[in-house]
Amino acid sequence: MKHSAHRGVVALLLLSMISGLSAQGARPADADLKEVANYKLTMATVEKVKVATRAMIAEIKKDPKYQQLMKLEAEIEALEKKDDRTEAEDQKLAALNEQKEKLESSADGPLSLGQANSLSEMEANIRKSPPIAKALESAGMSPREYATFMMAMIQASMVAGFKKAGMMKELPKDVNPENVKFIEEHEAELKAMQEEFEKLAKGGN
Numbered sequence: 021m022k023h024s025a026h027r028g029v030v031a032l033l034l035l036s037m038i039s040g041l042s043a044q045g046a047r048p049a050d051a052d053l054k055e056v057a058n059y060k061l062t063m064a065t066v067e068k069v070k071v072a073t074r075a076m077i078a079e080i081k082k083d084p085k086y087q088q089l090m091k092l093e094a095e096i097e098a099l100e101k102k103d104d105r106t107e108a109e110d111q112k113l114a115a116l117n118e119q120k121e122k123l124e125s126s127a128d129g130p131l132s133l134g135q136a137n138s139l140s141e142m143e144a145n146i147r148k149s150p151p152i153a154k155a156l157e158s159a160g161m162s163p164r165e166y167a168t169f170m171m172a173m174i175q176a177s178m179v180a181g182f183k184k185a186g187m188m189k190e191l192p193k194d195v196n197p198e199n200v201k202f203i204e205e206h207e208a209e210l211k212a213m214q215e216e217f218e219k220l221a222k223g224g225n
Contacts, residue, residue, distance in 0.1 A: 052139045052171075053194045059172045061202040063209070065161075069169060070213060072159035077220045079151030085123060092120045142167035172196065176203045177210075 080086050099105060099113045136142040146152050146163035156166050176199035182188035183200070191197055203210065 049138055055139060056168060056171045056175060057194050057196050059168050059199075060196065061169070061172055061176065061199045063206065065165075065169055066206075066209070066213070068159045068161045069166070070216075072155045072161055072166070073217055074220060075155035075158050076152055077217065079155060081221075083151070089120065089123050092116055092123070096120065139164065139167050139171065142171075172199055173203070176200045180204050180207075 096113065096116050099109055099116070102109065105113070136145055143163045146156070146166060153163060156163060161169075175195060179188065179191060179195050179200050180203040183204075191200060
């Protein structure tokens with residue numbers, strides 16, 4: 021599956037806090053699970069995240085590596101739209117995709133916050149990333165709360181999705197039912213937020 025560069029940025033901003041956990045198949049410690057379960061999602065915090073994310077996108081788009089990534093993405097999209105590509109163009113497309121994947125996965129790339137196995141490690145990674153840390157400070161949100169918010173939101177979103185699909189009848193014991201209800205009740209607002217971030221990452225206003 022191919023992901024465009026702008027979607028990569030949105031993925032970073034919304035999912036990077038757990039990327040290391042997913043990649044390594046690790047399970048958060050019980051203390052982290054308890055902290056996430058005790059965290060309550062609110063629209064007030066969502067508004068803070070909106071402010072921070074807008075600032076993050078603006079900062080990340082200044083990164084030379086991000087600009088390079090966007091240039092690669094534009095070239096890739098132009099070639100993919102061609103119905104009558106030559107063999108040379110197919111080779112160029114493959115090379116461009118390889119360059120893009122290497123840049124996206126690089127340890128110091130614009131879309132990377134590194135690996136994390138706990139909320140504390142996530143918090144430390146955020147503090148090491150000037151664009152993220154600066155954006156959170158401007159929104160009045162601590163790195164720890166941002167990491168916890170992301171974990172709680174993604175956890176509740178996954179459960180809400182399973183419920184909606186009829187794949188889950190009872191909630192897992194380590195999931196806050198109020199957070200799942202929050203996701204269900206604010207589905208439209210959260211979808212609009214995601215769409216706004218994607219538009220901003222593409223260069224829209």
